[in-house]
Amino acid sequence: MSLLLLITAVVLPLTTFARSVDLEGRQAGNTITVNLDQKYQTIDGFGCSEAFQRAVQMSKLTKEQQQYTLDLLFSTTKGAGLSILRNGIGSSPDMSSDHMVSIQPKSPGGPSSAPNYVWDGSDNKQLWVSQEAAKRGVKTFYANAWSAPGYMKTNGNDANGGTLCGVSGASCSSGDWKQAYADYLVQYIKYYLESNVTITHLGFVNEPDLTTSYASMRFSGSQAADFIKVLHPTLEKANLSSVGINCCDTEGWGSQASMLGQLSSVDDLISTITAHSYTSSPGSPMSTRHRVWQTEAADLNGQWQGGWYSGGGAGDGMTWANNIYTAIVNANASGYLYWIGAQTGTTNSKLIRLDGDTVSPSKRLWAFGQWSRFVRPGAVRVGVQGASSGLRTAAFQNVDGSVAVQFINSGASAAGVQVKVSGFNSSTAAAFVTDDSHDISDLTVSLSDGTAVVSVPARAMITIVLKQEEAASA
Numbered sequence: 001m002s003l004l005l006l007i008t009a010v011v012l013p014l015t016t017f018a019r020s021v022d023l024e025g026r027q028a029g030n031t032i033t034v035n036l037d038q039k040y041q042t043i044d045g046f047g048c049s050e051a052f053q054r055a056v057q058m059s060k061l062t063k064e065q066q067q068y069t070l071d072l073l074f075s076t077t078k079g080a081g082l083s084i085l086r087n088g089i090g091s092s093p094d095m096s097s098d099h100m101v102s103i104q105p106k107s108p109g110g111p112s113s114a115p116n117y118v119w120d121g122s123d124n125k126q127l128w129v130s131q132e133a134a135k136r137g138v139k140t141f142y143a144n145a146w147s148a149p150g151y152m153k154t155n156g157n158d159a160n161g162g163t164l165c166g167v168s169g170a171s172c173s174s175g176d177w178k179q180a181y182a183d184y185l186v187q188y189i190k191y192y193l194e195s196n197v198t199i200t201h202l203g204f205v206n207e208p209d210l211t212t213s214y215a216s217m218r219f220s221g222s223q224a225a226d227f228i229k230v231l232h233p234t235l236e237k238a239n240l241s242s243v244g245i246n247c248c249d250t251e252g253w254g255s256q257a258s259m260l261g262q263l264s265s266v267d268d269l270i271s272t273i274t275a276h277s278y279t280s281s282p283g284s285p286m287s288t289r290h291r292v293w294q295t296e297a298a299d300l301n302g303q304w305q306g307g308w309y310s311g312g313g314a315g316d317g318m319t320w321a322n323n324i325y326t327a328i329v330n331a332n333a334s335g336y337l338y339w340i341g342a343q344t345g346t347t348n349s350k351l352i353r354l355d356g357d358t359v360s361p362s363k364r365l366w367a368f369g370q371w372s373r374f375v376r377p378g379a380v381r382v383g384v385q386g387a388s389s390g391l392r393t394a395a396f397q398n399v400d401g402s403v404a405v406q407f408i409n410s411g412a413s414a415a416g417v418q419v420k421v422s423g424f425n426s427s428t429a430a431a432f433v434t435d436d437s438h439d440i441s442d443l444t445v446s447l448s449d450g451t452a453v454v455s456v457p458a459r460a461m462i463t464i465v466l467k468q469e470e471a472a473s474a
């Protein structure tokens with residue numbers, strides 16, 4: 001008996017040793033350990049917008065295709081499970097072309113006149129999309145104005161730049177419109193509340209560093225600070241202090257970083273720092289204690305292609321899986337939004353293409369889903385140790401305790417990985433893959449002694465979800 005035991009004890013380690021040498025020979029360095037005690041930023045989510053009447057386009061689909069499209073965007077079982085919706089607060093006097101109509105299309109006369117708000121119960125169909133998103137679990141609604149209405153601005157037009165009358169360096173014969181604009185934004189939030197949609201974040205400007213022929217408004221950092229000093233108490237007085245002020249949706253990451261100094265006087269009044277990816281994309285963290293979201297990125301002009309990998313093109317799904325990785329892991333972003341969810345037309349500016357009643361999801365959508373479905377709002381990014389050659393790796397712990405581990409394999413061959421989570425009794429493992437031929441499909445994963453073993457296919461993104469053994473139930 002004891003001799004047998006001894007032999008077993010000698011033989012087993014040898015076998016284990018031989019096998020691990022073999023594994024290392026083929027899969028050098030692909031054992032990673034997730035360290036839950038190493039905590040980074042908290043994630044608010046991933047999202048898109050249906051602003052500029054893209055929601056109207058969606059509403060023209062058949063009822064069935066509407067539901068399909070909404071599921072593709074927001075369902076955590078049938079789609080990407082996006083968790084943030086960015087709505088455009090209208091500033092235009094009408095709905096011609098793709099204008100977002102204002103809730104006060106006509107000037108009330110002056111900044112201290114009684115307001116004459118108009119609520120059409122639609123908000124360019126964005127209210128409907130919001131309600132449908134909420135049904136599918138979305139809780140983060142970012143309402144973002146591109147501009148104030150023209151009559152509140154130095155140029156008398158909601159388009160073509162100009163700035164808000166009353167901020168430093170912008171005086172108008174019509175007076176100081178800061179308070180009227182703050183009241184206007186608060187009224188917009190109240191209309192949504194009456195329709196049971198709780199706006200959680202409010203932005204008062206979009207791309208303040210750009211003048212364009214559509215709704216646009218210029219703000220320097222200090223002008224934005226002037227307005228935030230009025231907006232914040234206005235939200236408080238309306239019992240809406242839970243609505244966070246976002247600033248400033250600059251065209252690029254770098255321009256927002258350089259605005260932070262001028263915002264320091266209102267740092268306590270800001271919730272979230274927001275920037276787009278057009279003039280510079282997120283590469284490194286901004287110097288702020290606030291959460292930072294990348295709120296608008298897209299391949300604006302590339303001709304529609306829905307594929308995963310065509311050599312790393314700007315519209316490739318895998319390119320977006322990587323773009324999100326860089327923003328979250330290298331630049332400390334807590335949120336990442338594509339420009340448009342679903343839209344007609346022939347460019348890659350959306351995740352889903354609408355053409356008549358044909359709804360075509362792109363692999364960009366599934367790239368977003370590979371993150372958004374498994375890294376839920378409130379998740380904390382955690383540490384990953386151990387090199388995994390040729391693979392990009394990130395890990396998160398969700399509010400429900402589950403751990404989600406992402407791998408992006410840009411190589412042309414599959415790579416085996418073994419994942420351990422220290423101090424965590426992984427008792428179930430599931431894995432999901434997106435590549436040329438899969439859209440968040442089940443991937444085989446085995447679990448032994450708390451270590452998940454999986455093969456990451458060539459040019460693919462996978463997510464492993466690990467859950468801990470529950471305390472023995474009755």
Ligand SMILES: *[C@@H]1O[C@H](CO)[C@@H](O)[C@H](O)[C@H]1NC(C)=O
Binds near residue numbers: 194195196
């Ligand atoms: C909002 O919710 C309340 C209570 O559930 C309900 O009575 C009301 O009809 C809802 N309003 C809208 C516009 O959906």
Ligand SMILES: *[C@@H]1O[C@H](CO)[C@@H](O)[C@H](O)[C@H]1NC(C)=O
Binds near residue numbers: 237239
């Ligand atoms: C603000 O909320 C408090 C507590 O919920 C309530 O008593 C008060 O009436 C509200 N005030 C306004 C202006 O809505």
Ligand SMILES: *[C@@H]1O[C@H](CO)[C@@H](O)[C@H](O)[C@H]1NC(C)=O
Binds near residue numbers: 042286287290332
């Ligand atoms: C990352 O962002 C958080 C806020 O979400 C901040 O507290 C932290 O300091 C940032 N980390 C780095 C390295 O900038």
Ligand SMILES: *[C@@H]1O[C@H](CO)[C@@H](O)[C@H](O)[C@H]1NC(C)=O
Binds near residue numbers: 423424425
């Ligand atoms: C893991 O399971 C073991 C044995 O059941 C238990 O002693 C330990 O406390 C558990 N660890 C955690 C972090 O739950």
